[in-house]
Amino acid sequence: MQVDRLHSWPTNADEARAVQDRLRGRVELTGPADFPVVAGLDVHYYGDDELSAAVVVLDGDTLEPVEEVVTHGRAAFPYVPGLFAFRELPALVEALERLTVTPDLLVCDGYGLAHPRGFGLACHLGVLTGLPALGVGKTPFVGAHETPGPERGAWTPIVHEGATVGRALRTQRDVKPVYVSQGHRIALDTATDQVLRLTPRYRLPDPIRRADHLARSSA
Template sequence: MTMKLLSQHSGPADNNFMINGRSPGSVAEALRIQDELRPLVDLVGPGPTAPATAAGLDVAYAESGDRLAAAVTVLDATTLAVVDEAVSVGRPAFAYVPGLFAFRELPALLDALDRLTVRPDLLVCDGHGLAHPRRFGLACHLGVVTGLPSIGVGKTPLVGQWDEPGPRRGASTPLRDGGEVVGRVLRTRDGVKPVFVSVGHRMSLDNAVDRVLALTPRYRLPETTRTADRLCRAALAARPR
């Protein structure tokens, strides 16, 4: 039983997704919030090895850039069938600033999460977790705020250096930044460009890599991300202008 839910939110004012219940009003404030929340990240995990469900989260923007749709899809982790989904249409809550990306999409994503009827066992985010300049990317932020285990899967790097992984699915190399391993560069399919996997919250890196591979039976990106991507794009198309 797939539940489709659509909501409208007016912007940052009605979203309590951080310590004081509103979006930051400046870069300085956003940085301060990251500093406050970062210690709350659970780096021990190791997280669920056999989650019943896994959620994909993604956001699509209108060409004007003044409107967005955030989607969450919950998949049966074994069959990869969608068992629940929700969308929220709204406004970007913050300017796009690399390193502060989460503040832009978090309100809408949390709004969508609130509308799910199923509480997922794992969040798979389209963006980095610990592979972030201050070790607090979108996946960490989402994990801390929801309390759910989370993984970051980025399509392009934000920080770090790495060696090219082998050409076959499953090959991976460490992603290093500032003398520490912050993620893994993972080949999810034979011969395709690798993705950047990092821990978000309540997960070990090894488990995160395993979960991503389990969610990637056919394409470069996890099925969770693909279903969420289609959903938010459809939501925008359904409400043009």
């Protein structure tokens, strides 16, 4: 698939924040609710700052893999909370470009709207590709939330600066919640539904687990 470079690569943290502030206006918070083909993305770090980036495309109904791509590279930016996306973006974009099928949804490992400037990795990938995207985080990042009930499907809003920016969602009974936020062209209700649907077992969505395993095994 084709991915547009909507910005030059930032040289420092201020430039990176400026990119986020500029692209934030392109995020759309509504979109389709049906996703025949979904993709999971994840990056594995090894050595100094080497990394492998994996994209696994799954049939949206059966959750069977239909295509896999792995790329290798180096972290493209130092780790700064809030600018995390710039580390992995080039490798992930290259992997997406090598896909022969275009997914209907990107399931990203990290945050979308629930981000200090409202533009996390899931928003960034969504805007560059134009595809619906959502983010799943494993630890709280921004905002405040109550602990959801213990049963699968229970959720509470994540509130940041007076706005709901995501949900703490229990994907399995008595398992630590995950943190769901919108990336691009998707409603929060839809993102929540999809995360549950894509997580028939374990804590994290199948697409992310598969991408994690693939990136790890091809280091």
